[in-house]
Amino acid sequence: MKRLNRAGRKFSETLSRWMAGDRASRSRRQARRRLLFEPLENRRLLAAGTDLAAIVGTVFDDFTGDGFSPGEEVASATVNLYADTNANGTFEPGAGDVLQTSTTTNASGQYRFSNLTAGSYFVQQPAQSVSGSTLLAANSNVIVISASAVQGTTIRTIDTFNTTTQSITDSTNDAVAVTDSAAASEAIGGERDLFVNLTSAAGALQLSANDPLTPGVLTFNTTGAATGERVITWDGTGGGAAAVNDTGLGGIDLTSTGTATGFNLTIGADLAGGTLEVLVYSDDGAGGTATRFSTATIALPVTGGSASALEYIPFSSFTTGGGGGANFASVGAIEAGISGVANLDAEIDLVTVVGPTLFTQNFSNFESADLSLTKSVSNATPNVGDSVTFTLTLANAGPDAASNVSVGDTLPTGMTFVTSSPSQGSYNSGTGIWTVGSVASGGNATLQIVATVTSTGTKTN
Known part of the structure; x- marks a missing residue:
């Protein structure tokens, strides 16, 4: 495990001593890099996410009516997104509901509409023939995306501050920071490191987690017009707060294979002019250094001091701080x-x-069709050598059209095929398969087969 001195505190040596009645230590640190609090014009004033919602789904041809099975996906299918502009919950394209965007399904039949804001939407599958499938027009019920939904869904918790109690104070401007490390089951990596460094001539800085007076929060307090740095680090267990371990979290995937997009913080300050800087480190491949990091800085929302504002910091807003980011x-x-x-x-x-x-x-495209088959014969008592005509009538009682329909009808022994006349499709006398194709709801198709009787006895067909 490698650990290194925290960013550029400009301290030339390290020492520590336990403060009376506290676990906190005061330490001098070698210069590495400093948390850079940017000037006001460079700060990004962010707010709660307003477009962290997406509509996703799969277009498939449900041949068996039992839900999606591999092989039923429909690639390259067009899918449209409409806004329920008139807010009546009824899909009315061209009569109030406005097309927002369109997309096509990927090779797995999947589609996605991202970065959606609060509102009501419809998803439409227009009628189309694509990738060997004939899809009927279909649309979703109204999909209501609330103001809370667009703030995103928690993928991973970094810290809840609601179990482990910590508190440190720096009241002396002596270039000596006060630090504390504590095992914290509620924090990512199982440990929380605190750092406070007073830079003003007077006053004191305090950093506390789950204080009995303010349980369940991390508090940053000042007295006497104090200024300085207050830093919290999550870098795994061991090594203390006097150094950052850029391998301490074990190379954790904050994106959760691409499903997570940023940090959410519930935060607030009592005065304007405060900043929060977040740094994310990856292993730079060298012991004793932490030169590979990205950083983002925001202006703290003024809430009167309580943690009541939700701030979203997208990963995409981070800039390279060093080592390629x-x-x-x-x-x-x-x-x-x-x-x-x-x-x-x-x-x-x-x-x-x-x-x-x-x-x-999802669009399952399961089409239900009630098919029936009747058969009649032109002469039920023929003599040997006579020709008879069998008539097959296939009817579709709906409610949907039937596609890829085929019927099997093989002549019995003692009868020889002469000719066939299908109203649609084709008949193979060798296999006895009538390939019908599609039959509309309420429609029918017929097949006439002419055969000659070659032997006596009862024939069943």
């Missing part, structure tokens, strides 16, 4: 720091990784 599918450490104006207090209630809320709409 972090690989979010292989993360070794996560770090977050708050800084800003004097007397800034803040709270964080929950840190999670989220992805879109998915709404599923």
Whole structure:
């Protein structure tokens, strides 16, 4: 396991001593890299996600009526997305409901409409013949995407701050940081590291998790117009808070194979001018360094100090900090720091990784058709050498059209095939198969077979 000194605190040596009645330590650290709190014009003021919803589904031809089975998928099928513009819950294309976009299914028959905002939608499968399948027009019921749904779905929890209690305070501007590490089952990696460094001439900075007075949150408190750095790190167990281990989380996949898209934080500050910087590290391949990372900085929402605002930080908003940037599918450490104006207090209630809320709409294309077959013969008592005509009538009572229909009718022994006359399709006298094709609902098809009687006795056909 490799650990390294935390980012550029500009400390030339390391020392520690236990504070009376506390587990916190004060430490000097060698320079590596500093949490860079950007000037105001470079901060991204983000908010809760407003388009973290998607409609997904599969288009398939359900031959057996038992749901999807491999081989039933329909590739390259067109699927349309409509907005229920008039909000009446009835699909009315061209009469109020507006086409938003169209897509086609992939080789697995799957489609996806992403980045959807709150509202009501319909998904339409237009009538089409594609990939060997004839698909009838179909549409979904109204799909209602709520304001909460577009904030995403939690994929992974980083920290809930609701079990392990920690508290550290720095009241001396001496270039000596106060740190604490504690096992925390509620935190990713099983440990939470805290770091506080007072940079103002007066006052004190405090960083507390699950304090008895403010349970279930991480609090950033100040007294006496204090300013400085307050940092929390998740980098696995062992090694303490005086160093960042860029392999400590074991190369965890924050994207969860592409399903997660960013961080959600429930957060708030009492004053404007505060910033939150989040750093994500991947293994840089060298011991004692952590030069491969990405960073994102946001302005803290002013809530009066309570953690009541939901902030979404998409992975795509991170910029390369060093070493080519972090690989979010292989993360070794996560770090977050708050800084800003004097007397800034803040709270964080929950840190999670989220992805879109998915709404599923499949098109099974199971067509039900009630087929019946009747047969008649022109002469029920023929003599040897006579020709008779068998007439087969295939009827479709619906409710749907029938496709790929075939009928088997083999002549009995003692009769010789002469000719056939199908109203549609073709008849193979060798196999006895009448390939009918499609029969519309309410439609029928006929086949006449002429045969000669070559022997006596009862014939059953």
